[in-house]
Amino acid sequence: MSNRISEMNENPTQKKLAWWGFVPWVLAACCVLGLIWMRFGTEVNDFGFLNVISYLLIIAAAMLSLLAMMLTTRLRVWLTVLLGLIAAGAVFLTLFRIDRVDSEIVPKIVWRSTKVAELPKSNDTAILTDDAFFAPRDTDYPQFLGKNGDATLPTGEIETNWSEHPPKIAWKQPIGKGWSGFAVQGNAAYTMEQRDKEEWVSCYNADSGELLWHYAIPGLHFNPLGGAGPRATPAIFEGCIYAQSAVSELVCLDMQTGKLIWSFDMLKAGNTTQADFESSVTWGRSASPIIVDGKVIAALGGNSKSEPKSLVALDSKTGKEVWRAGNSQISYATPAVVTLLGQAQILYISESALTAHAIVDGAELWSVKWPGHSNSDANVSQPIAIDDSHVLLSKGYGGGSELLKISKTESSWSADVVWKSEGILRTKFTSCVIKDGHAYGLNDGILECVNLATGKRTWKKGRYRHGQVLLVGDTLLITAENGSVVLVAADPKELRELALLPVIGDVTWNTAALSGNRLLMRNSDEAACVILPLKTATTKAAKSE
Numbered sequence: 001m002s003n004r005i006s007e008m009n010e011n012p013t014q015k016k017l018a019w020w021g022f023v024p025w026v027l028a029a030c031c032v033l034g035l036i037w038m039r040f041g042t043e044v045n046d047f048g049f050l051n052v053i054s055y056l057l058i059i060a061a062a063m064l065s066l067l068a069m070m071l072t073t074r075l076r077v078w079l080t081v082l083l084g085l086i087a088a089g090a091v092f093l094t095l096f097r098i099d100r101v102d103s104e105i106v107p108k109i110v111w112r113s114t115k116v117a118e119l120p121k122s123n124d125t126a127i128l129t130d131d132a133f134f135a136p137r138d139t140d141y142p143q144f145l146g147k148n149g150d151a152t153l154p155t156g157e158i159e160t161n162w163s164e165h166p167p168k169i170a171w172k173q174p175i176g177k178g179w180s181g182f183a184v185q186g187n188a189a190y191t192m193e194q195r196d197k198e199e200w201v202s203c204y205n206a207d208s209g210e211l212l213w214h215y216a217i218p219g220l221h222f223n224p225l226g227g228a229g230p231r232a233t234p235a236i237f238e239g240c241i242y243a244q245s246a247v248s249e250l251v252c253l254d255m256q257t258g259k260l261i262w263s264f265d266m267l268k269a270g271n272t273t274q275a276d277f278e279s280s281v282t283w284g285r286s287a288s289p290i291i292v293d294g295k296v297i298a299a300l301g302g303n304s305k306s307e308p309k310s311l312v313a314l315d316s317k318t319g320k321e322v323w324r325a326g327n328s329q330i331s332y333a334t335p336a337v338v339t340l341l342g343q344a345q346i347l348y349i350s351e352s353a354l355t356a357h358a359i360v361d362g363a364e365l366w367s368v369k370w371p372g373h374s375n376s377d378a379n380v381s382q383p384i385a386i387d388d389s390h391v392l393l394s395k396g397y398g399g400g401s402e403l404l405k406i407s408k409t410e411s412s413w414s415a416d417v418v419w420k421s422e423g424i425l426r427t428k429f430t431s432c433v434i435k436d437g438h439a440y441g442l443n444d445g446i447l448e449c450v451n452l453a454t455g456k457r458t459w460k461k462g463r464y465r466h467g468q469v470l471l472v473g474d475t476l477l478i479t480a481e482n483g484s485v486v487l488v489a490a491d492p493k494e495l496r497e498l499a500l501l502p503v504i505g506d507v508t509w510n511t512a513a514l515s516g517n518r519l520l521m522r523n524s525d526e527a528a529c530v531i532l533p534l535k536t537a538t539t540k541a542a543k544s545e
Contacts, residue, residue: 024068031061046398046426046444047104047465055105100227100524102507103429103445103466103481117174117525119195120211122202134186134239134256139516141184142236144288146470146513149336150384151433153514157473159533160487160498167485167501170518171209172528176200178229178246179286181511182520182527185236188212188255189513189520191527192243194220194229201234201243201253206518206529213258219274221246221284227524231286231332233511235296237316242296246284247274250298252319262319269312269321270302280304280351282375286332291316293359297337297346301330310350311335313362325362328352331372331379338385341408347383347391354383354393354404356413366413368404370395382431384439386452390418392439396428401439403452419455424448429509433471435490440476442466447478449492461495462488468511479512479521485530503528 035057044050066085069078098107145151159165176193182204183190189206192199198216205212222228232244240261241253248267253260266285267274278284280301287299295313302308310326328350335348337359345365346357351374355367370393372379377397384392386403394401400422404415425432425441425448432441438458439450447462447469465481475498476488483504489496508523519530 022068022072024064024071028061028064028068031057031064035061045423046396048428048444051105100507101225103509105225108506119174119176120204120209122211122214132186134188136185137516140186140236141182141513141515141520143183143290144181144233144235144334145382145431145511149290149334149382151382151431151469151511152471154471154473156514157535158475158477158487159535160475160489162487162499162501162533165533167533168531169503170207170529170531172504172526173209174525175522175527176202176229177227177524179227179231179510179524180229180522181233182513182522183234183236183241184513184515184518184520185255189515190234190236190241190243190255191522192230192232192234192245196220199230199245199247201241201251201258203241203255203258204527206515206520209527209529215243215251215253215258215260217245217247217249217251219245219247219249221274221278223278223283226283229524231284232288232334235289235291237291240316242289242291242316244285244287244289244298246286248285250289250296250314252296252316264314264319264321266298266300266312270300270308271306272301272303272308276304277301280329280374281332283332283378285330286334286380287330288334290335290337292337292344292346295322295359297335299330299333299335299348299350300324304329310355311346311348311357311362323362325357325364326350326355328355329374331374333379333382336382336385338383338391339388340385340391340406341389347385349379349381349383349393351379354391354415366406366415368415368417372397372399380429381427384432384434386434390452391415392425392432392434392452394425394427394432394439394441396426396444398422399426401425401427401432401450401455403455421455424450424455424457429466430468433469433476435471435474436492438490438492440469440471440490442469445481447476447488447495449495451492458492459495462497467508470512470514472514477512477514477519479508479510481508482506483508483523483526485519485521501530503530 099110176195178193180192189204197220200214202214203212230246234243241255244250250264252262289298300312309324313322333349354370356365381394389406391404402420403418407414426444427441432439445465448460449458467480470477478486485501487498504526512521
């Protein structure tokens with residue numbers, strides 16, 4: 001009888017168990033402590049990696065806690081908790097959806113009832129044939145990262161006193177998804193965007209935002225982390241637009257009407273399919289085409305089971321293949337034309353190497369290893385010619401940077417490492433700019449200045465996340481990931497933020513284009529034109545006195 005009374009007085013929600021039944025509680029507590037230590041007790045180098053580890057620790061702590069409840073409580077208790085979690089998850093998924101994730105793997109959650117913005121429609125009657133509208137100007141921005149492909153505009157000077165000379169948002173409107181930037185000639189601005197299952201090459205009026213025409217390329221690239229849509233920025237050359245879809249087709253269009261002149265199928269040329277190609281190049285074709293000596297240079301890639309070619313050169317007028325070069329899978333970088341030791345050449349960072357090629361036939365001049373994988377620790381940033389004999393490399397995903405010294409004999413070229421560091425200039429989605437012997441770049445989202453002679457950091461401050469950087473005169477023009485325009489002095493001594501203007505929404509990864517005083521910027525939802533105040537001869541003279 002006494003035993004029965006004792007059993008009735010026990011807590012009905014508790015089980016008798018051995019000491020090991022409490023091990024899951026201890027492990028769950030360790031996960032929580034590890035999470036706290038990672039978030040607050042260590043120096044953060046890669047916020048994306050930190051967030052992924054944090055999510056895993058939270059999930060592990062939750063699962064261990066549930067397991068501990070299963071071992072230490074009666075069935076009805078832990079089953080009630082489990083059903084409650086399932087119900088809460090079902091309600092959440094019913095009310096909300098994940099629109100996308102940002103560069104630090106933070107999801108953007110929106111209501112499922114959120115209406116999709118109405119996108120601009122092209123109007124055939126709006127197509128202009130006025131040559132003056134499309135006429136070239138000295139201030140044009142005709143390709144990815146500007147005329148020289150190095151994100152540098154040495155002649156412009158932006159007025160930084162925005163309290164007295166404020167910028168103005170000329171227009172802002174929805175745009176189709178994608179990570180392309182703008183190319184500008186005259187009053188015409190060209191970009192690419194996803195519309196349903198078509199990739200559009202779009203021509204906008206840079207002054208008003210009116211969509212003048214579009215050319216549709218069938219196809220859709222989508223990745224849960226990278227989103228949907230084209231990635232490459234169009235290039236303008238001799239009255240034509242050259243545009244690379246994220247899937248396959250490279251097209252040449254008449255810049256005034258959008259009429260197709262020729263097209264080239266990259267998948268067919270690379271002997272592959274979209275599914276096979278994207279198993280290796282997970283985030284789609286991102287390299288923008290460039291034009292040099294009448295040739296369109298593009299990143300080709302190919303079958304993951306064979307030896308792909310890195311580059312292809314096409315005749316700019318006919319689209320006929322001229323040469324192929326390189327033996328590595330492509331990355332997300334764009335070919336760059338530079339002059340080293342007096343010879344113009346094409347630099348290209350593929351999945352695993354930096355190679356230099358002769359423009360006339362694609363012959364390899366020199367190469368260095370630059371490890372990466374286009375389905376994980378990808379190469380994205382551009383190689384930068386510092387001077388006639390030095391090239392700077394940088395990358396994110398823990399890659400860091402290195403400076404190369406290029407040499408040449410009568411019979412061969414060579415490249416030697418001057419310095420290398422895994423901790424500086426870890427540029428993930430962006431590239432560095434160079435000013436007075438210093439490199440400025442977003443090191444895992446934080447602005448950094450590095451002395452190129454020594455490879456040493458002079459300062460690191462200002463978290464603009466994975467936006468983009470232009471050098472305009474002696475000012476860094478940053479389009480931050482949150483959609484703001486930020487002006488920072490290119491000062492090797494310290495960070496001096498000069499001005500800031502919120503413009504468009506979050507996850508602004510696209511490169512901006514500055515044509516005169518018009519800054520054209522966009523992300524995967526919105527596009528805008530900001531009229532920036534420029535320094536005049538009068539204001540310059542007043543400040544020099």
